[in-house]
Amino acid sequence: MLDVCLLGTGGMMPLPKRFLTSFICRLNGKMLMIDCGESTQVSLKMLGWGFKNIDIICFTHFHADHISGFVGLLLTAGNSSRTEPMHLVGPKGLESVVNSLRVIAPELPFELIFHELDNSINSEIRIDEFEISWLQLEHRIPCVAYSINISRSGKFDVSKALNLNIPKSSWSKLQKNEKVIHNGKVYTSDMVLGEQRKGIKVSYCTDSRPVQGLPDFVRNSDLFICEGLYADDEKLNKAIEYKHMLFSEAAKIAKQASVSELWLTHFSPSLTEPREFLNVATDIFENSVVGYDRITKTLLFN
Amino acid sequence: MLDVCLLGTGGMMPLPKRFLTSFICRLNGKMLMIDCGESTQVSLKMLGWGFKNIDIICFTHFHADHISGFVGLLLTAGNSSRTEPMHLVGPKGLESVVNSLRVIAPELPFELIFHELDNSINSEIRIDEFEISWLQLEHRIPCVAYSINISRSGKFDVSKALNLNIPKSSWSKLQKNEKVIHNGKVYTSDMVLGEQRKGIKVSYCTDSRPVQGLPDFVRNSDLFICEGLYADDEKLNKAIEYKHMLFSEAAKIAKQASVSELWLTHFSPSLTEPREFLNVATDIFENSVVGYDRITKTLLFN
Numbered sequence: 323m324l325d326v327c328l329l330g331t332g333g334m335m336p337l338p339k340r341f342l343t344s345f346i347c348r349l350n351g352k353m354l355m356i357d358c359g360e361s362t363q364v365s366l367k368m369l370g371w372g373f374k375n376i377d378i379i380c381f382t383h384f385h386a387d388h389i390s391g392f393v394g395l396l397l398t399a400g401n402s403s404r405t406e407p408m409h410l411v412g413p414k415g416l417e418s419v420v421n422s423l424r425v426i427a428p429e430l431p432f433e434l435i436f437h438e439l440d441n442s443i444n445s446e447i448r449i450d451e452f453e454i455s456w457l458q459l460e461h462r463i464p465c466v467a468y469s470i471n472i473s474r475s476g477k478f479d480v481s482k483a484l485n486l487n488i489p490k491s492s493w494s495k496l497q498k499n500e501k502v503i504h505n506g507k508v509y510t511s512d513m514v515l516g517e518q519r520k521g522i523k524v525s526y527c528t529d530s531r532p533v534q535g536l537p538d539f540v541r542n543s544d545l546f547i548c549e550g551l552y553a554d555d556e557k558l559n560k561a562i563e564y565k566h567m568l569f570s571e572a573a574k575i576a577k578q579a580s581v582s583e584l585w586l587t588h589f590s591p592s593l594t595e596p597r598e599f600l601n602v603a604t605d606i607f608e609n610s611v612v613g614y615d616r617i618t619k620t621l622l623f624n
Numbered sequence: 625m626l627d628v629c630l631l632g633t634g635g636m637m638p639l640p641k642r643f644l645t646s647f648i649c650r651l652n653g654k655m656l657m658i659d660c661g662e663s664t665q666v667s668l669k670m671l672g673w674g675f676k677n678i679d680i681i682c683f684t685h686f687h688a689d690h691i692s693g694f695v696g697l698l699l700t701a702g703n704s705s706r707t708e709p710m711h712l713v714g715p716k717g718l719e720s721v722v723n724s725l726r727v728i729a730p731e732l733p734f735e736l737i738f739h740e741l742d743n744s745i746n747s748e749i750r751i752d753e754f755e756i757s758w759l760q761l762e763h764r765i766p767c768v769a770y771s772i773n774i775s776r777s778g779k780f781d782v783s784k785a786l787n788l789n790i791p792k793s794s795w796s797k798l799q800k801n802e803k804v805i806h807n808g809k810v811y812t813s814d815m816v817l818g819e820q821r822k823g824i825k826v827s828y829c830t831d832s833r834p835v836q837g838l839p840d841f842v843r844n845s846d847l848f849i850c851e852g853l854y855a856d857d858e859k860l861n862k863a864i865e866y867k868h869m870l871f872s873e874a875a876k877i878a879k880q881a882s883v884s885e886l887w888l889t890h891f892s893p894s895l896t897e898p899r900e901f902l903n904v905a906t907d908i909f910e911n912s913v914v915g916y917d918r919i920t921k922t923l924l925f926n
Contacts, residue, residue: 335700336666342696360696361663364638386699386728394644394662394692398637422727425720426688 324349324472324522326545327618329365331596333529333551333566333588334387336361341615342387343588345526345547346371349472354378354452356468356526362391363398369616373402378449381412382528383465384419392420393427400431407433409449413464414438439466457539459530461565467527469539474623475499476516483514522621525581528588531562532571537579544621546581547613548572549588553599569599573606587613626651626774626824628847629920631667633898635831635853635868635890636689638663643917644689645890647828647849648673651774656680656754658770658828664693665700671918675704680751683714684830685767686721694722695729702733709735711751715766716740741768759841761832763867769829769841776925777801778818785816824923827883830890833864834873839881846923848883849915850874851890855901871901875908889915 325348330341342359346366353376355362366373376399382388399408410416417436437447439456446455453471458464478497488509492502502509525540528549540546551566552558561568569586576584584607589596596612603610611617627650632643644661648668655678657664668675678701684690701710712718719738739749741758748757755773760766780799790811794804804811827842830851842848853868854860863870871888878886886909891898898914905912913919 334703335669335696336663338666338670341666360693361638361666364640364643364663367637368640384728386695389728390696391662393688394637397688401636419727422724425724426686426691 323623324524324621325371325618326524326621327369327371327616328547328585328587328613329355329362329369329616330359331587331589331613331615331617332359332387333549333590335591337591339615340589341365342391343528343549344391345587346376347470347524348375349451351375352377352450352452354380354449354454354470356380357382357388357528358390358392358395359387360390363395365615366395369618373399374404376404376408377406378409378411378452378454380454380468381410381416382459382468382526383413383461383463384415385463385529388529389419389423393423396424396430397427404432407435409435409437411437411447411449411454412439413466414440415464455539457533457535459527459536460533461529461531465529467525467530467536467539469523469525469543471521471523473521474519475511476518479514479516486513488514520624522623524621527572527575529566531565532567532575537575540575540581541579543579543581545583545585545619546576546579547585547587548575550586550596550603550612551588551590551593553589553593553596553602555602569602569610570606573603573610576607576610582609584610585613585617586610625925626826626923627673627920628826628923629671629673629918630849630887630889630915631657631664631671631918632661633889633891633915633917633919634661634689635851635892637893639893641917642891643667644693645830646693647889648678649772649826650677651753653677654679654752654754656682656751656756656772658682659684659690659830660692660694660697661689662692665697667917668697671920675701676706678706678710679708680711680713680754680756682756682770683712683718684761684770684828685715685763685765686717687765687831690831691721691725695725698726698732699729706734709737711737711739713739713749713751713756714741715768716742717766757841759835759837761829761838762835763831763833767832769827769832769838771825771827771841771845773823773825775823776821777813778820781816781818788815790816822926824925826923829874829877831868833867834869834877839877842877842883843881845881845883847885847887847921848878848881849887849889850877852888852898852905852914853890853892853895855891855895855898855904857904871904872908875905875912878909878912884911886912887915887919888912 329344332340341361550569631646634642643663646664
């Protein structure tokens with residue numbers, strides 16, 4: 323199972339009850355974050371998941387409202403006894419931006435490992451159990467959407483394992499796709515696991531205009547998190563000018579992509595009560611939720 | 625009169641109910657800030673003084689908990705229609721640090737004017753009505769204390785102005801220390817103002833061990849804001865190691881310097897309820913206050 327949470331749901335500036343955009347998910351004690359605006363660590367403190375096990379931070383782009391909380395978070399992770407390397411994923415320029423910001427945090431007790439994304443339309447890296455793919459978006463500066471996939475092995479077939487005389491002490495290794503050698507014979511997981519089962523897919527898209535490949539990229543997500551800087555369709559011209567999306571545009575993508583659930587996020591500071599506009603989204607895609615800080619859910623393997 | 629407020633009273637990391645260290649004061653609509661840790665702008669939003677008129681930001685030093693909220697604040701000031709230059713004051717390296725941090729905020733609608741402090745023991749600059757002096761402290765990196773002085777002219781002597789036949793329409797100029805020419809004669813404020821009256825002095829000291837010149841530097845302050853990272857005297861070794869102060873050390877300086885009031889700030893995250901240790905300070909200096917976020921006061925000219 324994968325715990326997911328929106329740590330912040332605001333765009334542009336942090337507000338007392340709406341911090342800047344950040345998403346976090348947790349799988350078997352390891353955490354992956356996407357974006358880290360100012361006050362993200364305050365929200366994470368409220369959530370109570372701790373700071374030590376943030377293993378991966380992905381950045382959609384380098385506008386301040388998506389990264390201004392990052393340096394403080396690094397220091398807090400260090401003060402929380404983190405010593406393992408932290409993986410950073412983001413568009414080209416990531417290492418240079420991070421090194422500039424670290425002028426006020428030059429010393430850390432852990433290493434940073436950079437994964438700069440190339441310009442291919444759609445690609446993938448795997449870190450621990452997180453399969454991370456991305457898609458180029460259309461914003462004022464280079465920006466990517468992310469899809470986080472947690473794959474799930476096939477079911478362990480006990481009768482096959484018994485027939486092959488594999489000792490029970492080795493079963494767990496095969497379940498984790500590890501190789502087992504017993505009495506000189508090599509056993510691999512494909513000998514005892516059934517067909518691969520459906521995993522969990524979470525997609526995250528902000529900041530962008532709707533782009534052509536987006537519905538395919540987020541298709542069948544268990545959860546699709548998408549920006550809705552503007553709630554009202556009358557703000558279309560502003561959305562086009564500043565390269566953002568309307569609630570209705572996010573909902574159309576959710577519908578087209580047959581996702582299970584849509585969470586809207588990244589609201590304009592001028593949008594005082596985004597939840598009042600819920601029906602703008604649900605009229606198009608029923609399973610829409612207007613996000614709020616620390617909205618949390620546990621996604622299960624089906 | 626001068627409105628003063630502690631926007632944040634935390635050291636090291638921002639907490640849900642205690643943001644990072646920042647002080648702000650307001651005089652005739654103009655604002656001066658000292659330090660700007662993460663979430664400072666959230667606290668300022670709560671306070672409701674606005675973002676447009678932050679004219680001066682002074683930095684004590686460049687540890688992240690004193691500057692990590694600065695770039696976001698710059699952008700918010702820009703989005704609040706600020707176009708006038710903003711003055712930045714801080715130790716040597718200020719411009720380089722600020723320019724590094726601005727990698728995520730390269731464009732602003734206003735100019736930044738840098739005032740890098742030299743290594744003299746005690747000096748002063750004046751920006752608008754704020755007279756800013758500083759003192760080198762003893763921390764792990766170069767760090768300064770600030771003293772903000774608002775001077776007050778002598779009382780306007782109506783009988784002198786009448787005797788000199790100065791027209792009433794020119795009185796306000798003389799009150800503001802401006803020169804007046806009337807019927808070919810030059811009149812200056814010293815002709816009509818009494819002796820200079822006591823102004824307002826606010827001093828701010830964090831992060832440091834107690835240094836020799838500090839009591840003289842903060843002497844007779846109407847308000848002395850001083851760090852107390854550790855409340856308990858048993859933490860003396862830690863205070864010495866990390867170059868910080870105890871509540872009792874701050875209170876001793878307040879007493880020695882004959883200040884009117886002491887506000888403690890910059891508490892360790894491990895200090896859950898700093899107010900429980902109030903007596904540690906009041907036992908030494910009675911008019912001690914354990915600060916909290918958005919503690920506010922209006923200091924009057926006496």
